[in-house]
Amino acid sequence: MSSSDRVRVRGLSIYRPIIYGNTAVALTQKERDSLTSPDHTHRWTVAVRSAASPPNSDQVGGADDLSYFIKRVTFKLHDTYPSPTRNIDKPPFEVTETGWGEFEIIIRITFIQEAAEKTMTLLHHLKLHPWTVSGEPEIPPLEVALKAGPVHSWQYDEIVFNDPFQNFLNLLTAHPPTPLPKAKRKPIPFHLANPGSFEESKGGTPEFHAGMISEEAERLDDARKKIIAETERLRNELIQKEAELEKSKKLLADGA
Amino acid sequence: MAASASDIRSALSLPDPSAVAGPSQPKKPAPTTRKPEGISRELYSLIGPSQPSVAAQVAKPRLKQKPRFATGISSATKWELKSFQNSTRKDGLQLKHWVKASDSVDAEYPFAKYNIQNPVYTYSQDEYTRFLDTSNRLATLKDGKGELEKPWTKEWTDYLFKLYHEYDGRWHVIWDRAEFPPEAGFDLEDLKHRYYSVCRKLIRNRPWPGDEAGRSALINSLQFDIEREQMRKRYLVSLESRTADQLAEEEALYLEVRRLEQTERRFKREREDLLRTLAGMDSGLPYLVEDNGVPLGIFSEPRNLNKKRKTIVGQEIDSPLTPSGAGSSVSAIKRPQNTKSAAYDAQHCIIRTELPSSTSATKAAHQPAYIRSSKIPYLKNNSMQSKVLQSFAEMGLSPSRLVMPTKENVAQLEGLLEAVTAMLETKKLLDKADHDIQVSKKQLAMRNGQLEDGEGDGEPGVKTEEAMDVDQTHDETDGNEGRGHSVGTLSESAFDVNLLRGYKCNESLDTEYKAAEAWIEVSQ
Numbered sequence: 197m198s199s200s201d202r203v204r205v206r207g208l209s210i211y212r213p214i215i216y217g218n219t220a221v222a223l224t225q226k227e228r229d230s231l232t233s234p235d236h237t238h239r240w241t242v243a244v245r246s247a248a249s250p251p252n253s254d255q256v257g258g259a260d261d262l263s264y265f266i267k268r269v270t271f272k273l274h275d276t277y278p279s280p281t282r283n284i285d286k287p288p289f290e291v292t293e294t295g296w297g298e299f300e301i302i303i304r305i306t307f308i309q310e311a312a313e314k315t316m317t318l319l320h321h322l323k324l325h326p327w328t329v330s331g332e333p334e335i336p337p338l339e340v341a342l343k344a345g346p347v348h349s350w351q352y353d354e355i356v357f358n359d360p361f362q363n364f365l366n367l368l369t370a371h372p373p374t375p376l377p378k379a380k381r382k383p384i385p386f387h388l389a390n391p392g393s394f395e396e397s398k399g400g401t402p403e404f405h406a407g408m409i410s411e412e413a414e415r416l417d418d419a420r421k422k423i424i425a426e427t428e429r430l431r432n433e434l435i436q437k438e439a440e441l442e443k444s445k446k447l448l449a450d451g452a
Numbered sequence: 453m454a455a456s457a458s459d460i461r462s463a464l465s466l467p468d469p470s471a472v473a474g475p476s477q478p479k480k481p482a483p484t485t486r487k488p489e490g491i492s493r494e495l496y497s498l499i500g501p502s503q504p505s506v507a508a509q510v511a512k513p514r515l516k517q518k519p520r521f522a523t524g525i526s527s528a529t530k531w532e533l534k535s536f537q538n539s540t541r542k543d544g545l546q547l548k549h550w551v552k553a554s555d556s557v558d559a560e561y562p563f564a565k566y567n568i569q570n571p572v573y574t575y576s577q578d579e580y581t582r583f584l585d586t587s588n589r590l591a592t593l594k595d596g597k598g599e600l601e602k603p604w605t606k607e608w609t610d611y612l613f614k615l616y617h618e619y620d621g622r623w624h625v626i627w628d629r630a631e632f633p634p635e636a637g638f639d640l641e642d643l644k645h646r647y648y649s650v651c652r653k654l655i656r657n658r659p660w661p662g663d664e665a666g667r668s669a670l671i672n673s674l675q676f677d678i679e680r681e682q683m684r685k686r687y688l689v690s691l692e693s694r695t696a697d698q699l700a701e702e703e704a705l706y707l708e709v710r711r712l713e714q715t716e717r718r719f720k721r722e723r724e725d726l727l728r729t730l731a732g733m734d735s736g737l738p739y740l741v742e743d744n745g746v747p748l749g750i751f752s753e754p755r756n757l758n759k760k761r762k763t764i765v766g767q768e769i770d771s772p773l774t775p776s777g778a779g780s781s782v783s784a785i786k787r788p789q790n791t792k793s794a795a796y797d798a799q800h801c802i803i804r805t806e807l808p809s810s811t812s813a814t815k816a817a818h819q820p821a822y823i824r825s826s827k828i829p830y831l832k833n834n835s836m837q838s839k840v841l842q843s844f845a846e847m848g849l850s851p852s853r854l855v856m857p858t859k860e861n862v863a864q865l866e867g868l869l870e871a872v873t874a875m876l877e878t879k880k881l882l883d884k885a886d887h888d889i890q891v892s893k894k895q896l897a898m899r900n901g902q903l904e905d906g907e908g909d910g911e912p913g914v915k916t917e918e919a920m921d922v923d924q925t926h927d928e929t930d931g932n933e934g935r936g937h938s939v940g941t942l943s944e945s946a947f948d949v950n951l952l953r954g955y956k957c958n959e960s961l962d963t964e965y966k967a968a969e970a971w972i973e974v975s976q
Contacts, residue, residue, distance in 0.1 A: 204818070211801045211824065313821040352856050354801075354824035372799045389850040409856045416864040419847045420871045424576045427875040430882050431577050437885040444892035448899070 201363035209358045210368055212265065213247035213376070215257040215404065216303055217350035217385075220324045222341035223294065236294040237338070238324045242301050243290030244269050247352055248374040249382075249403045256350055256385065256402055259374040263287045264367060265308055270315075272302035298322050298333075310364040311357065323349030327386045329394050348402050350385045376406040384408060390415070530554075540567040570621050573613065573651050578874045580606055583653045604646055608632060616647055641678050641685075648676035659870075661863030663805035803859070825857040829866050839876050840869070 220240035228234050244266070245258035269289035273280040274297075282291045303318040325335050326344050336344070360368065385404060386397035390412065530553035535546050538561045575584060585606070612630070619625045627640040638646075651674045660667045694702070797804065831837045831851060844851045851869060854861050 207805050209803045209805065211803070213801065307821070311821070316821060316823060318823065351825075354858065355821060356824055357821045358819040369800045369802075373801060375799075387853075387855040389853040390855045391848050393855075404856075409858050409861065412854060412856050412861050413864050415849065416861065416868050419849055420864070420868045421574055422847070423843075423868065423871040423875050424574055427576055427578070427871070427878050430875065430878040434878060434882045434885055437882060437889060441885055441889050441892060444889065444896060448892060448895055 201361065201366075203362050204359040205362055205365050206359050208360070208365070209356055210360055210365060211354040211356040212262075212368070212373055213352065213354050214244060214262065215247050215350045215352050216242075216244045216318055216320055217256075217348070218242040218301075218320065218322050219256065219349075220322075220347045221345075222338060224342060225338070231294060233294070235296055237296045239292065239294045240322060240324060241290050241292040242271055242303070242320065242322060243288065244303060244305065244318075245288070245290075246373055247404050248376050249401075254401050256348060257404065258288065260371065261287050262289065264371045265311060265364075266305055267308045268306040270302075270304040270306070272304070274299045295322075295324070298324050305355075308364075308367075310361065310367060312361060312364070313357065316355065318353075320351065321349070323347055327394065327397070329391070346401075348385055348397075350402070350404075351387070352385075352404055352408075376404055378406050380405050380407060536561050538564055538567075540564045570617070572617060573654055575650070575654055576871060576874055577606075577878075579654065579657070580609070583657050584609065584650050603636075608636065609646065609650065612643060612647055613650075641681050644676050644681070645678040648674045659863055659866050661860045663803060665805065824859065824862060825854060827862050828852060828854065828857065829869055831869075836873065836876055840872055843872050843876070 218240050220238045222238055223231075223236065227239075228236065243258070244262070245256070246260035246262055247257055248259040249255060249257055250259045263286060266289065267285070269284045271282045271284070271291045273282065273291070273293065274295075277293065277295075284291065299322055301320045301322050303320055305316045305318070307313045307315070324347060325333055326341070326347050327349075328334055357364070357368070380396075380403075382401060382403040383399045384393055384396050385402040386393055531550045532553045533548050534551050535548045536551075537544070537546065611632075612626075615626045615630055619629065623640060623644055627643060630638070630643065632638050652671050655667060655671055655674070796802070831840055840851055849868075851865070851872075854865060
């Protein structure tokens with residue numbers, strides 16, 4: 197490593213799109229019987245992956261191998277699991293387990309040494325039961341759950357590195373991330389911040405696509421315009437009210 | 453003769469012309485075998501071996517080669533009339549066009565990418581009063597800098613923005629269609645000036661998702677210098693409206709100026725020569741060299757003279773006399789975006805920011821790597837939090853989470869949060885005004901001789917019920933438009949001083965309460 201490598205490239209930030217989350221499948225009675233703990237109802241996989249999905253695959257995300265900048269991912273499971281802290285040092289960065297309940301998983305990402313960055317902590321709520329329109333969790337009976345297929349809960353995010361070291365930057369640019377597909381090819385992953393996507397999220401393995409970014413931007417922009425219009429309306433009403441108030445005050449003053 | 457030419461070449465270490473000619477160039481004919489047309493043999497033989505350059509000049513200009521059409525080898529390309537979908541159309545209209553049969557059927561409509569919409573700028577009332585309202589500042593400007601800012605009202609500004617979007621920024625159309633009241637007296641520049649200044653102020657005062665360079669580039673692209681533009685138009689008008697006499701006079705004056713300049717230069721040169729002969733080689737007039745350049749700042753080179761004069765005589769308005777228009781200066785300021793590097797940055801997800809020019813770059817602590825969604829702003833105001841949450845839920849959005857937390861979307865969410873907060877503030881004010889009105893109405897009602905009823909309602913049980921009643925009616929009216937009703941019904945209900953106290957939120961009313969209480973005491 198030459199000394200010039202350990203120079204920070206100022207005025208530059210570089211990010212990598214990732215997704216984290218889980219998939220869960222309900223277990224059949226037969227499968228459950230073969231488990232050591234037969235009260236477990238689901239098999240789930242929690243993972244940290246690149247955002248784009250590999251072609252012709254049934255997996256959400258993970259087109260790129262992230263080990264070029266991630267050294268280790270630690271999944272901290274519920275304390276009731278044996279050795280709840282699972283360190284994953286090589287890709288795929290994921291843990292598959294069985295269980296019966298949803299809980300918060302702490303995901304800790306350690307970057308490679310060249311990055312000279314601290315570990316990053318994410319929180320994911322393990323999702324076992326299907327999404328509902330109302331947002332209220334409900335646990336369907338086994339047959340329904342089996343029929344509905346796997347449950348997906350994924351969060352897109354971006355890891356941003358500011359002023360990276362030259363050699364780390366070189367490493368990153370040597371691995372450009374697979375871009376998200378431009379248009380929707382598969383169902384989109386459901387997200388609580390977009391309940392409107394409930395219908396669109398049905399029907400098989402979801403996939404993130406670039407259109408989701410602009411769609412969300414549009415949604416936010418539309419909402420902002422609506423809010424501004426509403427504020428305007430309220431303001432006009434306020435002006436009227438104040439005039440009215442002025443009038444009745446005057447009436448009072450006149451009488452007194 | 454022939455020897456001398458090659459000698460000179462070798463002396464000046466110039467390459468031999470025949471050696472330089474690459475394989476792509478046709479071999480020059482031997483000088484002795486052929487002579488070009490239009491040159492006598494005697495003269496030609498005098499030229500010697502350096503002839504290729506001369507021959508090239510003398511030789512007939514060759515015409516462009518005729519394009520070779522269907523040579524019989526490849527058959528004509530097959531074209532088909534196919535329907536296509538323009539992905540930028542919202543109405544899903546199906547049109548047909550001719551495409552090569554070899555093109556794939558589901559290729560994206562290639563012209564869809566040119567359908568670029570101007571970004572829509574909107575502003576809230578709050579932003580308007582804070583940044584955009586010029587009517588108040590006018591007074592201060594009047595005595596200072598003069599009438600630079602015309603008094604724009606909110607309605608006019610709204611109307612201007614509506615027009616801008618309706619006609620997609622085509623200023624001449626906008627100006628043609630705009631119907632401002634005649635006393636405003638706006639001309640095209642005023643409209644442009646207002647529009648661009650509003651946009652600039654909005655960008656400057658809002659949270660910006662991208663880097664500072666992008667922001668300043670955007671602001672620069674929205675730069676509009678109204679004075680310069682007006683001056684440019686004045687110049688153009690005066691240039692257009694010159695009479696023949698004026699033209700002739702200008703011509704004469706110009707020649708006169710040229711003559712004077714030449715005389716002066718000659719005079720200077722002579723002076724310099726004289727000085728040199730008297731005082732030696734190193735002396736002279738140092739400024740003479742620089743002075744040789746541009747006369748009057750009109751033409752960059754005297755050589756252009758003839759051409760330029762022709763255009764002016766020919767009434768063509770090639771406007772070297774006018775300053776460059778705002779339009780061209782805008783495009784010049786625009787940062788030349790290196791498309792290749794932009795593509796590279798997009799591919800590698802790189803965002804470049806302008807470095808602070810000071811030394812702070814070295815001093816500043818390194819900002820550690822972060823996850824983008826951590827930049828989503830927190831809900832600060834606790835009392836407002838539930839209301840913010842509620843309005844976000846109504847819109848089907850979340851104030852703290854995003855599906856795709858990209859840099860732009862985080863910034864968008866921040867803007868939305870601000871707008872929602874502003875709306876809730878307004879609503880709070882409105883509610884307060886409502887209460888105040890109710891209070892006043894009650895006071896009025898009380899004065900109109902309903903005091904007896906008020907005395908009957910003195911027990912606490914009834915009081916709380918009353919208070920709840922008011923709240924309920926009030927909540928209902930929050931949702932719908934008809935606030936007037938609630939006020940009407942309430943004014944008829946019994947009056948209670950204690951109830952009034954509960955709504956004692958406006959200080960200005962305090963005195964009135966006191967008066968009312970005093971009045972009740974007296975009448976009791």
